[in-house]
Amino acid sequence: MHCLSALRSTFCSQLPTSTYRMLLQSRLTPGRTSKRDLTAKVRSQKWNQNIRRVDRRNTAYLLRHTTWKDLVELYEIAKPFRKWIFLGTSFMVVSSGIFLIIPRILGKLIDQFESNPGFPRSDTEEELTIKIAKFFKQHPMALVGLLAVGALATAAKVYCLQIAGVNIVGSLRKAVYSSIIRQDMTFFDKNMVGEIGSRHAADTVIVGYSVSSSLRAGVRAVLVGVGSVGMMLMTSLELSTVSFLTAPIVIGIFKMFGRVQQQCTWQLQEVAADVNQTALERMANMKTVRMLSAEQQSIDEYCKKGELVLDISKTEALAKGSLIGSFQFTGYSAFSSILFYGSHLINTGHITYGELSSFCLYAVLAAASLSNISGFYNEVMKGLGASSRLLELKNSQPVMNLNQGIRKTDIQNSIRFENVSFAYAGRKKTLDNISFHIPRGKITAVIGPSGSGKSSIASLMLRLYDPSEGKITVDNTDLRDINATAWRHAIGTVGQEPVLFTCSIRENILLGAEYPERISQCDLEEAAQLANALDFIQGFEYGFETMVGEHGCKLSGGQKQRIAIARALVSKPKILILDEATSALDATSDYLIRMTLSNLLKNHNLTVLVVAHRLATMQQADQVVYVNRGRIEGQGTFDEMMKVQNSIVEQEARRRGIPMNEQMSKVNTPVAYGFSLKF
Numbered sequence: 321m322h323c324l325s326a327l328r329s330t331f332c333s334q335l336p337t338s339t340y341r342m343l344l345q346s347r348l349t350p351g352r353t354s355k356r357d358l359t360a361k362v363r364s365q366k367w368n369q370n371i372r373r374v375d376r377r378n379t380a381y382l383l384r385h386t387t388w389k390d391l392v393e394l395y396e397i398a399k400p401f402r403k404w405i406f407l408g409t410s411f412m413v414v415s416s417g418i419f420l421i422i423p424r425i426l427g428k429l430i431d432q433f434e435s436n437p438g439f440p441r442s443d444t445e446e447e448l449t450i451k452i453a454k455f456f457k458q459h460p461m462a463l464v465g466l467l468a469v470g471a472l473a474t475a476a477k478v479y480c481l482q483i484a485g486v487n488i489v490g491s492l493r494k495a496v497y498s499s500i501i502r503q504d505m506t507f508f509d510k511n512m513v514g515e516i517g518s519r520h521a522a523d524t525v526i527v528g529y530s531v532s533s534s535l536r537a538g539v540r541a542v543l544v545g546v547g548s549v550g551m552m553l554m555t556s557l558e559l560s561t562v563s564f565l566t567a568p569i570v571i572g573i574f575k576m577f578g579r580v581q582q583q584c585t586w587q588l589q590e591v592a593a594d595v596n597q598t599a600l601e602r603m604a605n606m607k608t609v610r611m612l613s614a615e616q617q618s619i620d621e622y623c624k625k626g627e628l629v630l631d632i633s634k635t636e637a638l639a640k641g642s643l644i645g646s647f648q649f650t651g652y653s654a655f656s657s658i659l660f661y662g663s664h665l666i667n668t669g670h671i672t673y674g675e676l677s678s679f680c681l682y683a684v685l686a687a688a689s690l691s692n693i694s695g696f697y698n699e700v701m702k703g704l705g706a707s708s709r710l711l712e713l714k715n716s717q718p719v720m721n722l723n724q725g726i727r728k729t730d731i732q733n734s735i736r737f738e739n740v741s742f743a744y745a746g747r748k749k750t751l752d753n754i755s756f757h758i759p760r761g762k763i764t765a766v767i768g769p770s771g772s773g774k775s776s777i778a779s780l781m782l783r784l785y786d787p788s789e790g791k792i793t794v795d796n797t798d799l800r801d802i803n804a805t806a807w808r809h810a811i812g813t814v815g816q817e818p819v820l821f822t823c824s825i826r827e828n829i830l831l832g833a834e835y836p837e838r839i840s841q842c843d844l845e846e847a848a849q850l851a852n853a854l855d856f857i858q859g860f861e862y863g864f865e866t867m868v869g870e871h872g873c874k875l876s877g878g879q880k881q882r883i884a885i886a887r888a889l890v891s892k893p894k895i896l897i898l899d900e901a902t903s904a905l906d907a908t909s910d911y912l913i914r915m916t917l918s919n920l921l922k923n924h925n926l927t928v929l930v931v932a933h934r935l936a937t938m939q940q941a942d943q944v945v946y947v948n949r950g951r952i953e954g955q956g957t958f959d960e961m962m963k964v965q966n967s968i969v970e971q972e973a974r975r976r977g978i979p980m981n982e983q984m985s986k987v988n989t990p991v992a993y994g995f996s997l998k999f
């Protein structure tokens with residue numbers, strides 16, 4: 321459970337995957353119709369009237385995706401644990417065998433104790449069970465011993481199959497998580513992280529339940545069911561015929577109500593994932609909900625979706641109730657018929673009291689098995705549906721292989737964007753035929769209005785996405801041919817908003833290292849010192865071991881930012897990508913961060929791409945690239961850009977409402993950094 325909740329929190333914390341990818345924790349489907357769409361359609365319909373139609377769609381979807389290939393694949397995952405499965409099944413055969421023979425022996429014992437006129441009917445009836453019954457009559461403790469062996473075999477069976485189940489689900493969960501974390505960024509653009517997370521968590525629980533409890537109960541039910549029916553036939557053919565007459569009725573009832581129940585259960589899983597997603601999203605962004613006073617709105621939305629769950633649950637409960645009620649009616653009717661007809665057979669000397677008793681016990685066992693088999697069928701189908709979705713996630717192949725290609729960790733000359741165009745999935749071109757170069761050891765500032773494509777350029781340089789057209793080269797090697805993992809490790813990245821994970825400061829900083837185990841305390845402190853973070857970290861009671869809270873909520877904005885900078889620097893990268901934040905920090909934090917980066921850029925001969933929002937940053941750059949609506953509209957040094965009539969830099973300043981002369985005069989004072997522009 322602990323592991324599960326950890327996974328759930330990993331998934332559902334809604335941390336941007338691009339950040340995670342940038343930090344290269346990827347060491348470790350193409351999108352389909354969103355379930356949200358399905359839910360929206362379902363909501364817009366009157367459930368009680370249309371449930372069959374909607375459910376069929378869903379069932380069709382699930383069954384279409386449940387193939388024998390899935391079973392084969394599940395078997396492959398289960399293969400390493402076949403020893404446990406074999407042991408468990410063997411113990412199951414032993415325990416089922418013992419408990420199947422007991423009613424027959426008890427029947428014979430009853431006949432031995434009773435002065436039964438029909439017992440034994442002939443010498444040939446000195447069958448094995450009679451001999452065993454006689455033995456147990458003389459040695460009653462042996463019967464207790466046999467029962468104890470049966471119980472021990474049952475306990476061993478449960479243990480072995482549970483271990484097998486837990487291991488199989490663990491392997492499946494790991495495989496699916498590894499696959500999700502390696503997907504292309506497009507996958508996360510198309511799919512809602514909360515929904516994938518809750519599906520991953522919920523589906524693995526369902527598969528886990530199916531392969532451990534349900535499968536165990538199901539196989540036992542089949543064994544006991546077949547055995548009981550066999551024993552019923554052996555005990556009395558006439559009574560068996562009466563009992564089996566009820567079978568078509570039971571099957572009919574199961575078909576009628578069982579299917580509706582099954583469909584409702586599947587539908588519930590879909591809707592529950594959506595409700596879960598809504599709740600998690602709001603809870604993860606509580607500050608924003610509070611600031612917008614959107615509490616009531618959030619509750620209303622949650623309740624609205626909850627009503628849908630209630631609607632489906634009502635139908636499910638009705639089907640379930642009808643199923644159980646009908647089973648009970650049929651069962652008791654069949655049992656009464658057996659007793660009536662059985663007493664008639666005793667009177668006519670066809671069977672003995674003991675045989676009627678055995679038969680009744682076997683009939684109860686058979687009925688219980690039938691009910692367990694139907695439950696087993698439901699659970700297995702549910703498990704197959706869930707596993708097919710998990711396998712779909714597991715087998716989804718990302719276009720970009722993270723660990724293939726040339727390992728490049730530095731540049732000799734430059735990075736070049738050559739006629740690069742790029743569009744996000746389902747969007748128009750974000751970047752349109754852009755060409756520029758980022759020389760080694762120089763600072764390149766990309767400027768431009770909001771939404772013009774600056775951060776997208778940074779994403780392409782990090783190889784979070786590949787260009788749709790044109791190419792990016794690193795010393796004449798196409799970036800597509802370069803090992804993405806190694807390349808990203810070579811680049812220190814500070815994003816627009818600092819993203820911290822729910823762990824200690826040390827762990828957050830080490831996320832930036834390719835080999836965290838090789839980073840010494842000295843390296844860690846050096847990175848923190850460079851990022852101007854060492855003083856405040858050492859001021860905390862637990863220093864580097866201080867937990868930062870969810871999304872770093874226990875730290876100030878400036879502290880988060882500086883830890884993010886330390887994380888970018890801990891591996892001593894030669895290339896830096898800095899995306900200036902557009903929201904304001906307090907002037908002092910802003911100044912500290914600015915000075916930190918300024919010193920870093922001056923003294924470390926780094927190749928830097930900075931998405932700049934402030935003039936001070938632009939002024940520090942060796943070249944400035946102006947992007948507007950996805951096109952490059954100006955390029956040159958800061959001074960060159962300033963000389964241009966109605967210069968772009970001036971336009972930028974004016975657009976931001978900053979008088980040029982005032983801005984330039986204050987460029988090196990703390991006040992200059994307080995107006996909004998920062999890393």
Ligand SMILES: Nc1ncnc2c1ncn2[C@@H]1O[C@H](COP(=O)(O)OP(=O)(O)OP(=O)(O)O)[C@@H](O)[C@H]1O
Nearest residue numbers: 509744745747750769770771772773774775776777
């Ligand atoms: N993951 C995404 N999926 C789809 N569209 C996206 C995605 N990220 C950005 N966009 C779109 O691409 C365009 C450029 O976005 P980008 O973030 O590169 O702009 P920007 O210049 O960095 O903006 P800002 O200065 O406001 O940060 C915008 O229209 C944006 O809506």
